[in-house]
Amino acid sequence: MKIGVFDSGIGGITVLNALRRRVTGVDFVYLGDTAHVPYGTKSPAQIRRLCVESATVLKSKKIDALVVACNTASSLALGEIRAVMESVPVFGMVEPGVEAVTESHGGSSLGPVLVLATRATVRSGAYGIQLRDRFSQNGWQTEVFEQECPLLVPMIEEGWVDHAILHQTIGEYVHAHRSSQPPGVALLGCTHYPWIQAAFERALPGWKVVNSAEAVVSHLGKVGLIQPTPVGLSRLQGAVDWIFSDPDAVPAFAKELVQG
Ligand code: DGL
Numbered sequence: 001m002k003i004g005v006f007d008s009g010i011g012g013i014t015v016l017n018a019l020r021r022r023v024t025g026v027d028f029v030y031l032g033d034t035a036h037v038p039y040g041t042k043s044p045a046q047i048r049r050l051c052v053e054s055a056t057v058l059k060s061k062k063i064d065a066l067v068v069a070c071n072t073a074s075s076l077a078l079g080e081i082r083a084v085m086e087s088v089p090v091f092g093m094v095e096p097g098v099e100a101v102t103e104s105h106g107g108s109s110l111g112p113v114l115v116l117a118t119r120a121t122v123r124s125g126a127y128g129i130q131l132r133d134r135f136s137q138n139g140w141q142t143e144v145f146e147q148e149c150p151l152l153v154p155m156i157e158e159g160w161v162d163h164a165i166l167h168q169t170i171g172e173y174v175h176a177h178r179s180s181q182p183p184g185v186a187l188l189g190c191t192h193y194p195w196i197q198a199a200f201e202r203a204l205p206g207w208k209v210v211n212s213a214e215a216v217v218s219h220l221g222k223v224g225l226i227q228p229t230p231v232g233l234s235r236l237q238g239a240v241d242w243i244f245s246d247p248d249a250v251p252a253f254a255k256e257l258v259q260g
Pocket of ligand 1: 008
């Protein structure tokens with residue numbers, strides 16, 4: 001089986017690596033649209049056009065399924081991507097993200113949920129709508145906040161994953177929530193953010209910071225596409241065909257992870 005993994009840049013590698021640690025006998029095609037990252041500050045129409053172009057490239061690679069490992073593309077262009085992929089099943093980030101938050105939250109006695117994402121994802125309303133629906137079905141009074149963080153993806157693509165400016169910027173984005181009592185659950189609603197999970201944990205003391213890459217693995221297991229191993233494997237599995245629309249724009253720290 002061959003699974004395609006798509007992101008605007010290097011963020012989707014967090015999802016790809018989570019899959020490669022939990023499945024054997026699967027090969028991958030990774031497409032990072034590094035010529036056009038970031039998507040999160042572009043208009044919905046531009047994002048949809050870029051996603052259609054990338055999906056067309058992935059379709060020609062004869063993949064058996066596609067994981068849209070980009071929350072921005074998942075929030076705004078899943079329909080357009082599915083139309084290009086025709087009978088190839090396409091999975092996005094929002095459903096697994098909502099599942100992951102619901103599992104780690106556990107009820108109204110806990111604090112709020114804070115979705116950290118790109119501007120386009122937040123403005124699409126995708127997470128807010130689905131989380132509020134899920135919570136009202138569960139009878140929870142949990143508050144949902146969504147914070148757009150437009151400066152973070154360019155810093156991550158620049159390799160500034162532990163830079164003073166990054167820590168200060170995250171501090172600004174979360175300051176309204178950091179002292180909420182009780183602390184809540186923060187969802188990394190952008191696949192770039194697991195690269196800087198430690199910085200979010202530092203900025204939100206006591207909060208649970210949820211990384212949805214693992215949730216994607218569980219979701220693909222639940223729908224029967226893969227059979228994940230119960231624990232992570234010691235080595236990354238499967239061959240990867242790497243495609244970057246601008247190979248020179250791949251940051252040095254990510255190049256080290258771009259292996260076989
Ligand atoms: N990694 C992507 C996401 O999950 C996109 C970031 C961007 O290109 O702005 O939203």
